Amino acid sequence: MATEMWFLRRLLKIPWIEKVLNSEVLAQAGINRELWGIIQRRKIAYLGHIVRGEKYDVLRVILQGRVEGRRPRGRMKYGWIKNIKKEWTGINTYQELMEAARDRTLKAADASS
Structure with a gap:
């Protein structure tokens, strides 16, 4: 994502010594960032895939740490689990997270951030 911001600053001819917030650069370029939301949805979907799959015992052990x-x-x-559990879904415990993944009810709380 830093590379993306570097490219945008070069395209908009913003000098590197000028202090401009990333949000201002994105607004100037008229860009809506969707990549982070896509990453969140895919990581959550992959977690559900691992939890429900019978052949992913080793991956489950690794996820549990x-x-x-x-x-x-x-x-x-x-x-990886802390990221999904606390920040994205708002679920507090590991057991609740695994149960939601098994029941296919796991969704990101705010995928746009």
């Missing part, structure tokens, strides 16, 4: 071994040093990575 139950891999043996020591954790790496430093800040924990923001996981």
Whole structure:
């Protein structure tokens, strides 16, 4: 997405030293960003596919984060499930998320953001 903004700034001839917000650049270009909503819908659909599929046991274990071994040093990575669970759908627990995916009721709360 940074590359997209760089291209737009070049096309609109906005100097790199000028402080212009990304939202202002998008408004100037008249662009409505749909990519983020598409990514959200596809990730949620893929999660449902993994949860319902019988042949995806290994993927389910990986999604749950139950891999043996020591954790790496430093800040924990923001996981795939946390992204879907907390930010996109507003579901609080892992069990509720898996149940919604199994029942095909899982949808993004606000796909336009």
